[in-house]
Amino acid sequence: MIRVAVIRFPGSNCDADTLRAAEAAGAHAYYIWHRRDHLEDADAVIIPGGFAYGDHLRAGAIARFSPVMPAVEAFARDGGPVLGICNGFQVLCEAGLLPGALVRNAGITFLSRPVRVRVESTDTPFTAQFEPGAILRMPIAHGEGRYVAPSGVIDELEATQRVILRYVGENPNGSMQAIAGVSNQRRNVVGMMPHPERSAFTHLGETSGALVFQSLTRSLEVFEGGAR
Amino acid sequence: MPRPTLLDPQGQTVEHALEALGFRGVGDVRVGKALTFSLEGKGSSREEAEQKVRQMCERLLANPVTEDFVITLREGA
Numbered sequence: 001m002i003r004v005a006v007i008r009f010p011g012s013n014c015d016a017d018t019l020r021a022a023e024a025a026g027a028h029a030y031y032i033w034h035r036r037d038h039l040e041d042a043d044a045v046i047i048p049g050g051f052a053y054g055d056h057l058r059a060g061a062i063a064r065f066s067p068v069m070p071a072v073e074a075f076a077r078d079g080g081p082v083l084g085i086c087n088g089f090q091v092l093c094e095a096g097l098l099p100g101a102l103v104r105n106a107g108i109t110f111l112s113r114p115v116r117v118r119v120e121s122t123d124t125p126f127t128a129q130f131e132p133g134a135i136l137r138m139p140i141a142h143g144e145g146r147y148v149a150p151s152g153v154i155d156e157l158e159a160t161q162r163v164i165l166r167y168v169g170e171n172p173n174g175s176m177q178a179i180a181g182v183s184n185q186r187r188n189v190v191g192m193m194p195h196p197e198r199s200a201f202t203h204l205g206e207t208s209g210a211l212v213f214q215s216l217t218r219s220l221e222v223f224e225g226g227a228r
Numbered sequence: 229m230p231r232p233t234l235l236d237p238q239g240q241t242v243e244h245a246l247e248a249l250g251f252r253g254v255g256d257v258r259v260g261k262a263l264t265f266s267l268e269g270k271g272s273s274r275e276e277a278e279q280k281v282r283q284m285c286e287r288l289l290a291n292p293v294t295e296d297f298v299i300t301l302r303e304g305a
Contacts, residue, residue, distance in 0.1 A: 058291055065288070094291070101293040103230075108237045148234060148294060174235065 001028040002220045005042035007072065007088075009034045009063050014049035014085065014197060021197040022046065025213035034066040043220050044081040044125070045072055047088030049141070049195060059102065059144045060090035069095060081125040081216060082189045086142055089181070089191030098184055098191045099157070100149030102142075106174025110143040114206070115172050117165045117180045117194055124164055124183050125219040126190045129211045135168060136208040138194035145193045147175035147182070157182055165192050229260035229296050263289060266304065277301060 004027040006019050015031060022029035032039055034052075039045060052063035063069075076082045076097050084092040092098045105111060114137050119130040130136075149157070154176055157163050165181030173193075181192030196209030230236045238259040246254045269277045281299050290297040 057289070061288065061291070093293075101291055103234070103294055104237060106235060106237050108241065146235075150293070174237075 002026065002217050003041055003043045004029040004216070005032045005039045005045045006030070007032050007034060007045065007047045007068055009050070009052035009066060011052045011054055012048050012050035012087070014087075014195065017195075017197040017200075018046055018048040018085065021200040021210065021213045022216070024200065024210065025217045027213070027217050032068060034063070034068045037067050037071055039068075039071050039075060042075065042080070044083070044216055045075055047072070047082070047084040047091050048197070049086030049088060052087055052091060055087075055144070058090075058094070059087060060092075060094035063087075063091045064094040073097065076184070076189050079186060079188050081219070083126050083212070083216070084189075084191040085195060085197065086140075086145075086193055089193055090144065092189060092191045097189050098182055099153050100147055100182065102144050102193070103146050103148055104144050105142070105146055105172070110141075111145070111172055112139070112141040113172075114139050114199075115170070115180075115194060116168045118168045120163045120166050121161045121183070123161065124187050124190050124215075126212050126215050127164055128219050129215040134208075136194075136199070137206055138196060138199045138209055139206075140172060140194050141198075142173070142193055145173040145175070147173075147179040147193075149176065154179075160185070162187070164190055165194065229258055229298075231294055231296055234294055260295070274301060274303075 004022040006015055006029055008015050008031045019029045090102045093101050117136050119127055119134045122128055122130050122132050162183045163179050164183050167178040167180050171178040183190045196212035199206035199209035236258050239257040243257040285297045
């Protein structure tokens with residue numbers, strides 16, 4: 001069974017939803033407390049949403065130095081799939097595993113509502129099961145979700161199809177190029193501001209987010225099957 | 229301090245508020261944050277102290293993608 005580690009920091013609050021969504025996609029999902037220094041043979045790592053360390057200093061700035069992060073960084077360097085959702089995306093940017101930064105929404109206020117995003121690349125372990133260009137409705141819930149990066153970095157992300165999700169119809173937080181999710185160069189590390197785990201069950205009103213987790217388990221199954 | 233090229237909505241809001249209060253000629257308002265702390269520096273030079281604080285800024289206190297920083301040292305008792 002695919003083993004998915006969900007990292008828990010003090011202040012994580014989407015951990016249980018994320019664990020359930022990974023389980024529903026057929027994974028064995030389990031929590032890893034941030035004080036741990038290894039990932040218990042994880043096949044994939046998800047850093048869930050929330051307010052790790054109260055978002056003090058900057059969102060993700062303190063979490064990025066917690067004891068579990070060297071293990072996550074080593075796992076990512078080895079090509080292991082890592083997904084950061086919302087606060088997890090902020091942590092991955094602070095850690096330098098993803099380029100750019102997430103700053104205060106252009107409209108200043110915290111936003112918590114559904115938005116529409118387009119899947120710009122299906123060439124990642126977290127989006128492989130989507131139709132290219134699929135438009136999804138997923139909730140956002142963040143105060144610091146405006147994606148910014150130096151213009152050279154933005155150009156490179158666009159040129160190499162590393163913008164994974166993009167807001168459509170409106171740009172809720174003023175992100176550069178309406179970017180809602182990006183990947184690293186190797187495409188194994190992905191960060192996104194919308195919450196797929198909150199749109200992964202019929203009783204939540206939206207199910208399209210489930211494909212993020214199914215993409216992961218399918219990619220790993222294919223990989224495991226191929227290796228055997 | 230947010231980088232000059234970065235949109236600073238808080239700064240804009242503060243600027244509008246100052247304008248509304250009748251303060252004329254205010255422009256380029258930027259909202260950043262200030263951190264103050266004491267640093268035990270017995271036997272070390274001012275340069276060493278500044279170097280240490282610079283490292284703190286680069287590693288943790290400021291995000292190099294979005295923020296610039298200035299360091300002000302004040303010798304205490």
